[in-house]
Amino acid sequence: GAVVSQHPSRVICKSGTSVKIECRSLDFQATTMFWYRQFPKKSLMLMATSNEGSKATYEQGVEKDKFLINHASLTLSTLTVTSAHPEDSSFYICSARDILFGTDTQYFGPGTRLTVL
Amino acid sequence: QKEVEQNSGPLSVPEGAIASLNCTYSDRGSQSFFWYRQYSGKSPELIMSIYSNGDKEDGRFTAQLNKASQYVSLLIRDSQPSDSATYLCAVNIGSARQLTFGSGTQLTVLP
Numbered sequence: 001g002a003v004v005s006q007h008p009s010r011v012i013c014k015s016g017t018s019v020k021i022e023c024r025s026l027d028f029q030a031t032t033m034f035w036y037r038q039f040p041k042k043s044l045m046l047m048a049t050s051n052e053g054s055k056a057t058y059e060q061g062v063e064k065d066k067f068l069i070n071h072a073s074l075t076l077s078t079l080t081v082t083s084a085h086p087e088d089s090s091f092y093i094c095s096a097r098d099i100l101f102g103t104d105t106q107y108f109g110p111g112t113r114l115t116v117l
Numbered sequence: 118q119k120e121v122e123q124n125s126g127p128l129s130v131p132e133g134a135i136a137s138l139n140c141t142y143s144d145r146g147s148q149s150f151f152w153y154r155q156y157s158g159k160s161p162e163l164i165m166s167i168y169s170n171g172d173k174e175d176g177r178f179t180a181q182l183n184k185a186s187q188y189v190s191l192l193i194r195d196s197q198p199s200d201s202a203t204y205l206c207a208v209n210i211g212s213a214r215q216l217t218f219g220s221g222t223q224l225t226v227l228p
Contacts, residue, residue, distance in 0.1 A: 032214055043220050044161070093160045097214060103166065104149050104209060106216055111160040
């Protein structure tokens with residue numbers, strides 16, 4: 001299956017700093033990527049849809065100025081958590097949409113665990 | 118009514134048994150259906166995708182889709198302790214690009 005990478009896998013930062021998370025599709029091109037967050041023992045929560053070459057679409061209640069998304073190429077999307085606070089501590093997971101050969105499948109990256117002190 | 122519903126479980130089965138996971142969805146126009154497995158602390162991993170009515174088999178896993186009844190299921194044969202995880206049902210609702218996930222079913226396979 002298709003491979004999606006995320007970097008870093010784990011980050012600890014001080015309150016008020018910004019953190020950038022990268023999501024890459026390694027063996028396919030993804031015009032659409034998705035960003036999720038997940039709290040312990042809770043369901044995935046879609047934050048935003050990242051579209052190559054255009055603005056991201058944010059879900060209701062997600063602050064676009066706090067969670068900056070850039071999808072600069074067909075294989076890379078970045079999520080920047082600006083002025084992070086302890087309540088932003090979570091597991092952030094990206095997925096990339098593969099529409100090759102008529103299928104429409106999302107593959108997930110391994111996730112980034114963010115801890116804000 | 119939630120768009121994608123799963124029994125939250127937890128579901129426990131003995132090793133070697135068949136585990137049956139069920140999912141129903143609300144939008145009759147949905148075309149793409151997926152099962153993901155998520156181990157604790159890890160991201161979801163695609164197990165099966167199914168697009169047409171009937172059964173689709175891959176090793177010990179069988180996905181079943183019935184669009185008329187709006188349900189999709191996952192059978193795991195010869196369950197192993199390593200199958201213990203949360204299984205997520207996901208559907209492309211209507212023409213949306215994003216997936217709608219069920220709340221997941223936690224499966225425990227007892228040695």
